[in-house]
Amino acid sequence: MQAVHAWLDQAEAMARGRDGLVVLMQANPFLKPRLGGANGFEGILGRLRRLGESMPGKVLLVHGDTHRFRDDEPLPGLRRVEVYGSPHIRWAKARVERAGANRFTVELISE
Numbered sequence: 311m312q313a314v315h316a317w318l319d320q321a322e323a324m325a326r327g328r329d330g331l332v333v334l335m336q337a338n339p340f341l342k343p344r345l346g347g348a349n350g351f352e353g354i355l356g357r358l359r360r361l362g363e364s365m366p367g368k369v370l371l372v373h374g375d376t377h378r379f380r381d382d383e384p385l386p387g388l389r390r391v392e393v394y395g396s397p398h399i400r401w402a403k404a405r406v407e408r409a410g411a412n413r414f415t416v417e418l419i420s421e
Contacts, residue, residue, distance in 0.1 A: 311353055311354075312395070314354070315353060315354075315357060315359070318333070318354075318357045318361070319357075322360075322361055322364070322365075323334070324393055325365065325368070326365075328405055329368070329406055329407075329408050329413065330365070330368040330369065330370065330413045330414065331365065331368060331369050331370070332359075332369075332370045332371075332372065332404075332406075333358070333369070333370070333371045333372070334358060334372045335354075335371070335372075335373045336350070336373060336374050337374075337375045338373055338375035338376050338392060338395070339350070339351035339354050339355055339358070339373070339374060339392075340350065340355075340384050341375070341376070345419050347416050355385075358371060358385060358388055359386075359388070361387075361388065361403070362385045362386055362387030362388035363386065363387055364382050365387065366386065366387030367387060367389070367412070367413055368387075368413055369387065369388050369389065370390075370391065370404070370413070370414045370416075371388060371389070371390045371391070371393050372390075372392075372393065372404075373390070373391075373393070374392065374393050374394075374395050375392070376392065376395075377394060377395035377396065377398060378392060378394070379392060379393065379400070379402075379418060380392040381389075381416055389414060391404070391414075391416050395421075400419065400420070401419035401420055402416055402417070402418055402419065403417050403419050404416045
């Protein structure tokens with residue numbers, strides 16, 4: 311996890327003054343741990359929270375894991391798109407806008 315945190319810190323530094331930052335990962339870090347266990351995503355969630363605060367509206371997190379489509383803002387300033395997974399395979403098209411309040415346009419593409 312130390313390498314992941316260093317990578318996110320480096321990505322944040324590189325994104326300053328740019329159009330935005332897209333973070334891609336497989337797992338859904340917003341799932342609650344099963345059976346009350348430890349949350350292995352606390353460190354990542356802290357980094358994502360900080361990114362949303364320092365670059366509001368300019369950070370897009372794309373992940374899979376629960377096989378549902380979601381497009382929301384689970385943390386202030388952080389937009390999250392969760393893509394479908396098997397057996398519900400679909401495409402999502404994303405575009406980055408250089409200006410405006412909504413930097414990212416995401417649409418589901420039917421087969």
